[in-house]
Amino acid sequence: MSTRPTIKTIAKDTGLSTATVSKALNGSPQVRPNTRDKVLEAAKKLGYEINLSGVQLRTGKTHQIAMITVISSPHDDEWSGVGYAQLVYGVSDVLHDTPYRVVQYQASSYEESFEIIRRIVANRKADGIILPGTRAQDERVEYMQLQEFPFVTYGMTTLAQPHAYVDTHNQRIVSICVERLIAKGHRRIAMLNADAVLMYSQARERAYCQSLEAASLPFDRELIANGELTPAFGREQFFEMSMFDAPPTAYFCANEATAMGVLSGFHVRGYEHGREAVVIATDDLNVSQYFSPPITTCYLPISKPSRVLGEFMLRLLNGEAPEKLQKLFVPDLIERSSDVSVIK
Amino acid sequence: MSTRPTIKTIAKDTGLSTATVSKALNGSPQVRPNTRDKVLEAAKKLGYEINLSGVQLRTGKTHQIAMITVISSPHDDEWSGVGYAQLVYGVSDVLHDTPYRVVQYQASSYEESFEIIRRIVANRKADGIILPGTRAQDERVEYMQLQEFPFVTYGMTTLAQPHAYVDTHNQRIVSICVERLIAKGHRRIAMLNADAVLMYSQARERAYCQSLEAASLPFDRELIANGELTPAFGREQFFEMSMFDAPPTAYFCANEATAMGVLSGFHVRGYEHGREAVVIATDDLNVSQYFSPPITTCYLPISKPSRVLGEFMLRLLNGEAPEKLQKLFVPDLIERSSDVSVIK
DNA sequence: ATCAAAAATATAAACGTTTAACTTAAGATG
DNA sequence: CATCTTAAGTTAAACGTTTATATTTTTGAT
Structure with missing residues (x-):
């Protein structure tokens, strides 16, 4: 038994045709329970395992x-x-x-x-x-x-x-986070968002605007940044925005990597979280619990x-x-x- | 042309046999440059793309x-x-x-x-x-x-x-990091290492011992921890080790996630990096540059x-x-x- | 021009599977 | 009992490729 068993091997072993063996293995109702058992038994005995290439060629299914x-x-x-x-x-x-x-x-x-x-x-x-x-x-x-x-x-x-x-639920995430910040007195909330061509980025921006509007707060395009959501992006955006005449007091980050970047910026500039500004984020690895300090997040395990x-x-x-x-x-x-x- | 072209299609188109087409496509020296060109041209014209299932069944190559x-x-x-x-x-x-x-x-x-x-x-x-x-x-x-x-x-x-x-080069990583710490006066260096069954974990432990020995420093098994290299692991190990009568003054972490956990522990316990203890790590994402504070690492981009x-x-x-x-x-x-x- | 050798191409089988079409036997119907 | 239906199998072809073997064509020497 140097070569791998095929349905042919089973056919020979059981005395059935390959067609019946195939049907038996696939649980076709065309084969008697009795014979099916015989086939399955032989398959087990011979250590048969289906060859997907054959299936693939015949049926087109690639798995x-x-x-x-x-x-x-x-x-x-x-x-x-x-x-x-x-x-x-x-x-x-x-x-x-x-x-x-x-x-x-x-x-x-x-x-x-x-x-x-x-x-x-x-x-x-x-x-x-x-x-x-x-x-x-x-x-x-x-x-x-x-x-x-x-x-x-x-x-x-x-x-x-x-x-x-x-x-x-992007709309929900944003309203939860932004409304929380607004309720606590934040008026200038930066949003570090994903690339603007992405659907979820757009959804979030819309929700952000709605939340501001509902609170009768002005919308400032300068407070929205789009880019690849990396720590580098977060840090750079923080560096820029913190130099505004009226810098944001909160940074809402689209993921934990970006949040880490902002916190890194805090550290570099001597900011203390909760003093000059705060960071809030969406997280799916829950790694933000290990940040120094840990930050509030909307968490959905990936x-x-x-x-x-x-x-x-x-x-x-x-x-x-x-x-x-x-x-x-x-x-x-x-x-x-x-x-x-x-x-x- | 509802169906996808095969070598048969090309054969018909060029008037050659499928065998020749196959050989031509595979660059066999058995086929004249002239005919090969004809085949390639036809293939291009017809939009032919090889069907790997066929190859797979015939040759066993799965790609x-x-x-x-x-x-x-x-x-x-x-x-x-x-x-x-x-x-x-x-x-x-x-x-x-x-x-x-x-x-x-x-x-x-x-x-x-x-x-x-x-x-x-x-x-x-x-x-x-x-x-x-x-x-x-x-x-x-x-x-x-x-x-x-x-x-x-x-x-x-x-x-x-x-x-x-x-x-x-695990041996090298460890000696670089540990000897640096020793040179700067550290005597009790914790090593947060991967699961002990893993080869690289063992290699690192060996190197760690060698470095200590070379500096005539005592080896303390308590300073070595093995586990899954997550932030949670790092933090827990820090909590434990920092309670020792003679706690470590340096934590050498096997990856950046663990280092983040230790730093998180620092923050929780009110440690300041460089005062009570320091963290050094191996990193392959270079994410440690965004830690607060950024830490020294042996960096190899993954x-x-x-x-x-x-x-x-x-x-x-x-x-x-x-x-x-x-x-x-x-x-x-x-x-x-x-x-x-x-x-x- | 002829012929053998070499080069180029063709034929046919094979890889392992599924399935349409067919056969056979048994059971049901009147 | 003849006939029809159904169940349970079988046969054979097909999926797209490669390749051993056979055949044809080309080449080059005589």
Whole structure:
């Protein structure tokens, strides 16, 4: 037995045809329970394990889930990609006991990611696509819809046709954080936000404006910064904004990396958290509890949306309708530090 | 042209046989340059792209590189897996222009990872394996060697038969850091190290002992802690060790997450960095520059070993000998904060 | 011009699986 | 009892490629 057993081996062993063996293994009702048992027994005895290449060639099913990541600038010194990375684990974990595997596809730009998606779809290189980082009118999403290719996004779009997605409740996050700050007397609240082309960045900006408006506070465009959410970005923006004539007294950061950067800026400039200004953030690793000082955050463990991403993908491949596969997560507010004690 | 072109399509188009088309596409010397051009032209015209399932079934080549990750406890609140995650990107980036893709295989224990590897090898589910987190006498490595399956580890082993690996120069890192601390007057240096079963953890402990010995300093087992390198671990260990009758004046952390935890402990206990104690660490994200205060680290951007991991894999698949594919990276010391100003 | 050798191409089988179409036997129907 | 239906299998083809072997074409020497 030098060579790996196939259904042919089982067929020979049981005296059945390969067709019956195949049907038995796939639980077809066309085969008697009796014979099915015989087949399964033989399979076990011989140590049979299905060869997915055969299946793939015959049926087109690849058992691969493509995970698209767009990392614009792979600079060494930055925290980029950490968020994505954690995403992979949740999905991968959910797929653990299925024949599906997560396959990495890395793009360096939106355009390239579109190109990659086109090739995956056209050549059926995967059975489904998971796409984080959506745009409002995302052409990639439109394309996959048009081609009727299964996909789940991490992030919503404003497209008319519904699709499967998972997202955090951005509007809620922002109103929780901003209204809290306003209630405590903050009038100039900086918002360090993601790249403006991203859907969630836009949603947050809108919510930010609404919260200000509801409190009859003026909107100052200068207090909004968009960029790649790294510590470097946070620190630089702090350096800039803190030099304003009327500098912000609060920095609302779109993730914990950015918050760390702002706190680093505090340290460099001799700021004390809660004296000149405060930092509040969205967090999905809960690493902000280890900052010095720990800061208040809206916390949603990345594993949650990540796992649902995987679950939705499986259900999609099982034939469920995309419009039934949509979920928004509402993070918890975790109060930690004196984010309200700014003397104003 | 509703269906995707195959070599058959090209054969029909050019009037050649599929065999010749196949050879032409693969650059076989058996085909005349003239005909090859004709084939390539037709392929381009028709938009032909090879179907890897066919290749896979015929040749056994899967074009998949399995990346094994062992995440023992997938707790939400922790920074675990971040290191692995970054590894994927470098590999994936190097494979970008090849037909190979990185496929995630996630295990929750050493035993399970072994099981997974056995299945990948036995059923040729991948063309090669990348294995981070080696043990000294790693049975998984032995197994892959025995089965002559291509693999690259991130981390060395003490096995007799050489294999392809990438690693940081642990001995050097430790001696750089520890000797620096000793030179500045530190006598009690805590070492927050990885799980003791891991090869690099052992290597570092050995180097630590050597450095102490060279300086005729006593070795105190209490100053060494092993565990999962998270901020939580760092903080807890700090809490414990700082209560010793003779507490450490320096904490040497095996990664930046642990260092962050120790600094968090400092903050909680009202320590000031450089007064009661200092922190020094190994870093591969260079995120420690944003700590408050920034700390001195031995820095090796994770992208470097990560990319070499991918390169070695490609060369291995190209037939190069494993013993030629070994590389140790020496990190740079980045001096940042007053890690020497402890009054002792 | 002829012929052998070399070069280029063709034929056909194989990889492991699924599935449409077919066969056979047994059971149901009247 | 003849006929129809159903259940449970079988046969054979197909998915797209590579490659061993066979065949044809070209080349170059005589």
